[in-house]
């Protein structure tokens with residue numbers, strides 16, 4: 001039988017592994033899976049973290065002005081490390097927050113969302129063999145990003161303490177065990193990732209907790225990658241403390257922020273890093289060899305948003321004052337809904353998110369012993385398919401080794417219109433009635 005003379009070459013090509021070794025074991029992504037499920041089945045989507053209410057008028061108007069105004073150069077490339085008006089106003093703003101002088105050209109860099117800021121940090125600062133401490137539960141991308149850089153993630157969990165006198169649990173009840181944290185630092189530790197306010201729990205780290213982390217960073221000469229994308233979303237009069245303001249920390253901290261969360265416009269994907277030039281110079285190297293430029297018009301509009309906020313700083317009209325008030329109300333609605341049906345909420349001190357205990361609903365979704373899939377995954381999938389309500393399993397925010405300790409919780413996003421939260425409440429109430437009837 002005459003064979004195709006090309007077949008040898010085709011076969012030879014196809015038997016060769018195509019992907020780089022650094023991608024091994026990091027191909028699964030919770031968002032890809034659950035965003036698709038929510039799109040297919042959900043009537044009410046409290047899964048992925050984005051607001052379904054509009055971004056503020058002053059921001060969208062700034063975008064429209066930039067788009068249609070007289071400056072046609074806003075349609076062209078701008079400065080690679082950040083549109084000058086944006087890095088300038090960010091420097092002014094963070095000078096206020098950090099109490100130190102900043103150079104907009106060397107202490108600030110604009111990125112494609114906080115996500116790219118994180119990627120630049122890990123690529124620029126983590127070497128083969130370095131260890132990076134990650135506090136669990138954590139925003140899931142930290143782990144694969146550390147691994148892609150050749151580093152080894154070292155996990156330390158926040159441990160829940162029972163709440164006092166029959167009260168609802170608070171995210172503040174989840175704490176680091178100081179001795180356990182100390183034990184994770186070694187000469188191999190290059191960095192720690194801090195995310196306060198924390199996604200998914202909504203924990204806002206207090207001064208004592210940050211003090212211990214800072215002390216250990218200084219003692220072991222460790223860098224701090226401080227993901228502060230929810231910096232303005234703090235409730236009940238709590239204060240967001242920036243670890244870079246603690247003694248010895250400025251020089252070793254990269255602060256990460258996001259206009260998406262700050263101005264309720266997650267689709268714009270404008271983020272930034274603020275930090276010392278000795279660290280940012282290396283982030284610029286990664287940026288110039290990967291993304292290079294970020295969209296000029298979105299940067300221009302965000303710059304104008306910050307100019308407004310600088311003028312109104314601390315005043316009642318400031319968006320950074322108004323947004324947390326509105327979100328606190330939304331948090332309270334969802335807390336009430338969940339508490340009312342026995343899906344015990346952990347009251348968050350900050351962020352868009354709230355974690356709830358599903359133990360009392362286990363009879364509806366029986367456990368499958370020895371299943372590969374953690375229980376909360378199956379529960380969240382069942383809930384979206386059968387009840388039309390989308391949420392994210394908490395174990396997605398844990399490392400492989402610790403996932404199975406936290407399978408009785410799911411995460412809801414409450415940065416939603418009142419009508420959306422009411423619709424969620426209706427689903428939960430109906431479900432509870434079905435259970436009891």
Ligand code: PMP
Pocket residue numbers: 049112113114115116139195199227229257258259260261266269270271
């Ligand atoms: N860090 C945390 C903790 C987040 O929750 C998110 C978004 N969910 C990001 C970073 C990424 O932010 P951005 O959309 O600006 O890329």
